[in-house]
Amino acid sequence: MSGHEFESYFPESGGVDYADTSTNIDELTIGELRELASRYPQARSALLPMLHLVQSVDGRISPKGIEVCADILGISTAQVSGVATFYTMYHRRPAGKHHIGVCTTALCAVMGGDILLDEVGKKLGINEGETTPDGMFSLERVECNAACDFAPIMMVNWEFMDNMTPAKASDILDKLAAGREVRSTRGATITSLAEAERVLAGFDDGRADEGPAAGPASLVGLQIAQDQKWSAPKPEATK
């Protein structure tokens, strides 16, 4: 091996999985997809939220979902699948009920994210990109999730699990597997990837008031300023 052999640049590419035609999309879903399309000055702008809704209903980007989106927006199925396969949040095959992301971009990796991903994978018995046979968990190595001051971080259904350690992650996974309540450190009670995707599509789940305003790291500067009585100048003093 010289290390220069050809390797596919997009190992996960291959488009939508047309071998699996199962779907849960019904008239209600189609109505909701139409509603999303109506929220924008030009309907096609709704495509990303619509695909989030497809994923919420079908657990993945299904052939039926592609077809319905194309039909509603008046574009080709190739245009829809071209978009679906570009973005990493859209899955070709069903993700788990709970989708686990571990950040391994440089800073999280260095702070322990590599170890964390390794441990979570071993705990679940799967590699990144895979789903457990019971459909309960899927695992993904995520790129920087904008929580570097809480590194290393893990995401569960795109909710923050800050300052993670292998022991804390193990505990969270045990609780989720047992169907017990788990709360995000900066978010709501964990529901499921399907319910999360529905919110991302733009449908309220009534949980906005759950969780704190901010995590501890978000407040360190403010705390010091309050202790030191530091503040921005009074407007009168700058007139």
Add this chain to the structure above:
Amino acid sequence: MTDTLTPVLTANWGDKAPWKIAEYEKQGGYDALRKALTMTQDEVMNAVKDSGLRGRGGAGFPTGMKWSFVPQSNPNPKYLVVNGDESEPGTCKDIPLMMATPHTLVEGVIIASYAIRAHHAFIYIRGEVLHVHRRMQQAVRDAYAKGYLGKNILGSGYDLDVVVHAGAGAYICGEETALLDSLEGRRGQPRLRPPFPAVAGLYASPTVVNNVESIASVPSIIANGPAWFASMGTEKSKGYGIYSLSGHVTNPGQYEAPLGITLRELIKLAGGMRNGHELKFFTPGGSSTQILTKEHLDLPLDFDSVAAAGSLLGTRALQIFDETTSVVRTTLRWIEFYKHESCGKCTPCREGNWWLVQMLKKFEAGHASEGDLDKMLDVASNIGGRSFCALADGAVACLQSAVKEFRSEFEAGTHTPAWELFPYEKSALFAASERTAVAASHTSLSTSEAGEGAEEDAKVTAPPPLLNARDADEVVVAEAEAAGDIPTQLNEVFEPKTNDEGGRA
């Protein structure tokens, strides 16, 4: 003399429920909007111009000037698009802002839209932050209910509709033209400029794309006046900004200060480097900005001073690494990020970053050959400046500056693996002892289940190849076993955070 820290955007993050509209109104929320609606659009625009506010998303372009580029003679609708696709490695300020005080952003959106005469605005937020979407969606709903959005806002005759939009996982959509393509329901790929979005942006109409923090700063400028804003910061970098410290400091987090604060001051506020360690290198504004070292501790972190030092202020995302960190490993992981996030449109970026990753892996493993370093720099020089957008330039900046500052570490990659020079456990926050305990329990589990085909199973479940620490870890396990101190209970050995003695429980 301005105070060291000046919380404005972060001032209410510690309140009980600052995301609720009633709480925001109690703090004087939407008063700036009322004031703005009594001013002409040009007066609002000029106030932002006079404040000296420069874009907080990285490029530092004057916000008011960007607004003034919108050609009002163009008959098409005008649009405001807020860039909430916060994904630059190290950047973590907009997410907490939208989570804690979403109405600050909504109020800024209304004022900015009024100034550029837009009747439609979009808040594009990366998809991977569920709770931020809940809070922003609720804030927009409540603003409609209170008459701050919709038709005839507060009786002014001005109409505005706002949509909160979810991305779906693509760093490149933080680039403004890629974001616009994405918002049009396409693959997020940058456009060739000109035309700039101000002339032909969303739906080929005049569009302003601004960062979350830039727009959230607008209400304070209108409420307190441009002179107030300009009284903070430096001559050419006015106002306050959120500095995000992450990595090997005692208290990582958000520090809102006048532009021009130094890293030495910030590290002091953050309680110093983690126990017993010293600064090795840092990024001033995310991984796309050239890394700096301890000789830059007293550099004022404003746009011009950082540029003069050969880097960029970027998003003030200070990722701080101590002496336990391998520069080669860190650079590899950044370049892997750029490789993963390259949209594939421009060949030098798409192929070049792939090649850089292959080469950096050899350096990390200690397998690089003589001449590989020059070859890698040559590849890098063929990526930078040869692509549509700045993603490629960011990747190259990161690599070139790492080699410039730490050449000897790359040279060592011809004979010694990075994980031998810098045992990776030592950089991690949690005690390596915790890991060895978990690893030991897994080992026993897999042994008991071993049967036919176990070898193949082991192959399938082997950790991804980048986890080279595995070998080192096995050594640690063996040593710990020999010393008879493999702990049996995780909870006994786990100490939250910063047990950096690592490896030798």
